[in-house]
Structures are given as structure tokens and as C-alpha cells.
Amino acid sequence: MSEQSAMASDMASPRRQSGSLKAYFGTAGNSAVTLICLAVFALAAKAAISWLLVNAVFTGTPEDCKVASGACWPYLADKLRYMLFGIYPFDEQWRPLTATLLFIAAMAVSGIPRLWGRALIAGWIVLLPLLFVLMAGGVFGLTSVPTSQWGGLPLSFMLTFVGLVLALPLGILLALARLSNLPAIRILAITFIELVRGVPLISILFMASVMLPLFMPEGVTIDKLLRAQVAIILFAAAYIAEIVRAGLQALPRGQTEAAQALGLHYWQYTFLVIIPQALKTVIPPLVSLFIGFFQDTTLVTIVGLLDFLNTVRTALRDPNWQGIAVLEGYLFAAVVYFVFSALMGAYSRFLEKRFRVGHD
């Protein structure tokens, strides 16, 4: 233990106080602040409870909701499947449901560090086409559902997570290319990264949907979902590349030199020594980026795709419910986004703890 840290541990940690009542009512000023905060919190809680539960309508028709002053839950029940799956054929909605559940389960399994390895990658390579077939149909007696009818939460998931899973290796390669000693590769990587980062996602989506078809032979179109997916992958890769580069540059040069001294060649020491350490240090910004992308995918509405937020938004325009329930829909969307973003955040903290990223 160094002298400095010994001194630091001698000092009382100021955080410890917060557990006792003294922190809240120690002085007259503290007590006043605490009481005011409690009062505000109680008022907000009372308003929320009366809207959410007491005055709310749980079963009934739009007319019942119109007269009530609280939340209108029948609306949510009526539109839930539309919000979740959009215009996917109603009788076939078990397919996106199964696909989404399988996908979430696979994500959860992949989150267990003990299972990381070749088998997991192989599993994903099998699973993703399987999920695609389940959604698209056309074989095994499943009716064919064109991608223009996909929507809602499965679409948001697919665009975000499939996008990021594919963008991550591309981003790592770009980061390595940017640090490469070969000028041609370096310049290519810098050009790509700076070009993509220099324009907003919405304009890349727009270009993918408007410019790309102009280069196509007449009568040939690339599926618009695929176009949006590729645009998201390229966009995410540029940002991931810069984050990974930060991690690479934070590593002491000695790591590379030691690995070289052991006789490892470039790909060996890069992927066995350097990249794992670099990725470990950039977990927090990487997860922030992932959360950001989960929320940004809603921009695909510009190319006519209905992601989750937009199915919620269009559900609000139902003439039977128009003007009756607005907040309920947005609240539902907020809860769903919050749950998944919070899960990602919690997982990031778990990883940080496990790899002991911070200096303790």
C-alpha cells in the first residue's frame, strides 16, 4: 500500500453519514430542506396515485374514460398488441412475440461471462437466421409477411441490437485501422469515420432510402428495412471505432511490446492481449452509446418504418380514442424504454465490477 492511499483511508469517508437521520435533520437548514422535499414528494405521489389508480378507469369503453379524470387503462389494453407489433398480421403475432422473447432470452444468456466463447457465437449465427425466418415466413407452412409489415418492439430490438452486434466488430476493425502504420488503411478509416460522424443519423437514413435506389437498375429495390439496418450499422460502427480507439490508446505501450517479445504476431496479440483490455476500459461509454442507439432507432420513421415509439404514436390517432388517452400511451412507451435502458445500465455496472475496471 502506498503512502498516499494509507493517508486517504485514515480520513473519514463523508459518504457514511448519509445512512443516519443526522444527515437529514442535523441542522435547522437541513431539516427545512428535508421537510420541503418530503412535502413535494408526497404531493406528487398523491397526484400520481389518484391519476394512475384512484380516478382511473380499468374496464369500460371510451365513453367511460371521457368522463373520468384519471388514467384510461382500457385504451392500453385495446391497443397493446398494435403498440407492440404494429401492423404485423393479427393472427400471426405469436411469431414476433416468440421471436422477441427468444431474442431477449438469448441476450440474457449471452450476458453471462462464463459462457463467452465460440459456442455462443455459433449459437447466434444459428439463432439470427432462425428468428428472421420466423418473422418473415414463407417456409415451413408459415405465411409470408413482408418486412413492410414489421413494426413495433421487435423492429426496435432488431434495428438496435442486430445493428450493434454487427457494428461492434466493424468498429473494432476501424479503430485498429485508424491506428495502423499503413497510411492507405489509416486514411481510409479516418475518412470513413469522420464522414459518418460529420452527418446526423437522420441524413444517413434519408440517403439510404432516397439516394441508393437511384443507383439501382430499374425495377430493382433493396428492402427498405435492410437499407435502414445497414445505415444504422455503418453509423454505429464509426462511433464505436472512436470509443474503442480511446481504449486502445489508454493501454500502456508495454503491453504490445511484451506480447511482441513473446513472439505473438499482430492478430494474435491484438485480439488476445490488446482488444480485451481496451474493451474493458470503455464499457461505460460503449453502453451509453448502446442506450442512445436504442432510443435513436425511432428515427427510422423517416423511411416509413414504424418502430415501437411510432406504433404508440399512431395508436393515439385512433378516432375511437382520440383526445381521450394521450399520456397513457406515452407513459407505456416511457416505461418500456426505461426498463430496457436501465437493464443495459445495470449490466454495464455488473461488468465493470466483475472486471474491476476502476482503480480501487
Place this chain on the structure above:
Amino acid sequence: MALFRTARRIAAAALLLGTSVVAAEAASTLETVKARGKLICGVSMGTTGFALADAQGKFAGFDVDVCRAVASAVFGDPNKVDFVMTNINTRFQVLQSGEIDILSRQTTLTYSREASLGIDFGPAVFYDGQGLMVAKSLGINSAKELDGAAICTLPGTTTAQNLADFFRTTGKKFELVVFENPDENNNAFFSGRCDAVSSDRSDLASIRAGSKSPGDYVILPETISKEPLAPAVRQNDSNWRDIVSWSVWMMMAAEEKGVTQANVDEQAKSTDPEIQRMLGGADDLGPMLGLDKKWGYNIVKQVGNYAEVFDRNLGEKTALGLSRGPNTLWNNGGLLYPPPFR
């Protein structure tokens, strides 16, 4: 040019990765649609009365029924349509690239669109026009009385231009408040941020229907622009354009002749020669366009005549509560004038 060709070749190679050939260059749209077994129709991303998916994801609306009429004409089945939602910014490109067969999306027929966009319009299915809506409490009966009013609109050069032109004629001032998002725009109006809101009249009705108390708002009588809304198809396929046009006119002519969804079977036995031709009793009009003999009968039976389609989606009994206005038949003083079926 060489670069362009290379780009095309690369793009063609990229086809291997999950692409689809929509229409071979030679095949007509009708052949493509028949071979596919389904019509693909571009509609809006959700507009009350015009195109909106219900809780089961089934589309309904005025624009949707235009597509269903064409599906009835081609297949004798109004459900053989896949609806593709199109964004207002990319709608024409989606049509040009062949992703959809018809664009039926509250689109105004204008000279520059028809001349320069590589598309052709069918007949106007709904005569709209830009209008203004205010709160009843303002006590105003005419847009000419507005002075110094703050007016909420969505972005779009024509909307603002029309307002500027109108207020120049009245000699009064106004202040424009532009919102990117329709919901924000409507809320700004309802909360009193703006004195008036301006958009197409059908749209104003839809905004009003979305308020807590629709009775508190009034759409002013002035129409400050012409907005004939029409379906569009790709340029240079006149057969397909004819099919779309005459499907629309069939609905109007059916109203004119008093043929309805309910009485079409009876009317098919009518001795009126035009009804005979329309419903496939005499002469073979259908095959001239490559359609079934019963195409007109199918449209009226399965989708309805113009009045039925209007009343069902936009009419006074719906949330929008629109009156027919100029969208009445010519013999009632309206603008709908279907050419003769002969």
C-alpha cells in the same frame, strides 16, 4: 458515366444480399401486380379518416378504400392489398423505385410534381384546400377578421406562402409559429399558444376531432389554396394509370347512377345501358383495360360508391365530421364529374 456504371454494377452485385426484383423493366405494372397476386399500396403513416390501422393492424380510411377499389378491379378481392406506410418526405421516391404500385396518400396534384417527378396522377379523389381554425371563444366568423394573429403550422413552403398571400390581400398582419411535430403543433393551438392553426381543411377537421371538446373550435369558411388530392402512379404506364383513374370514376359514376353496395345486385339487372356497361352486363369494357368483365360490379359490391366511401371514413357521422363541400357530384353543384362509361 463510367463511375455511374460501376456503381450500378456494384449495386447489382449487392442484390445477392437480400434484395428483391420488384418489376422487370419490360413487364407492365398490371402484369407485375397480377403475378404477385397482391397490390402494394403506399399510404400515410397514420391519419384519421384517410389511412389508419385499427387495433388489429387492419387499415381503414378514405385513401385505403381507393386502394381497395383498385384491388377489387384487378382481383375481385378488396383484401388483396399490402399497405406500405410512406413518410411524407420519401413518398415519391418510394413510388419511383417500384416499392409500391400506387401512392394514395393525401397528395396534392400539382404541375411540377407531375412534370418533374416521374409520376402521373389519377383523378382528384378529394378536393381539399388550406383553411384556418380558431377557438369559438374568439368570436370570429371570417379569416378576414384576423389581425396580428399567431398562426400555428407545420413546416412546408406552400403552407406559409399561401398564408402570406392571403394576408397580403386582406392587408392584415400575422405571425407564423412553425412546429416540426404534428402533436406539438396541435397542443400549441389547444393550449392557446396560437390564435389559429392552418392546414388543409380535412386535416383541420382531424385536429379538431382529436381535441377534448371539438365543439369549442370552428373552421373558418375561407379556403386559401387549392389542394386536389389524387392517387399517383409511375410515369409511362398508361394502362395502369387508366385502371386507377377509372376505378375512382367508377365509384363516382355509381353514386351518380344510384348504385350502392346494397342494391348493386338488383341494379345489375337494370335496363339503363350505362349501368349495364358499368357493371359488366353488356359490352365488354373490362377486357379493354385487361380487367375482368365484372370489375365495376366488384368495386361497388366490395368497396362501395363514392358517397358510401366518403360517409364511412370522413362523413358527418365519423369523428372527422366533414361535410361533402366541393366533393359533391357535378349535378349537385360539386366538382366530381366522372366521364361517361361507353
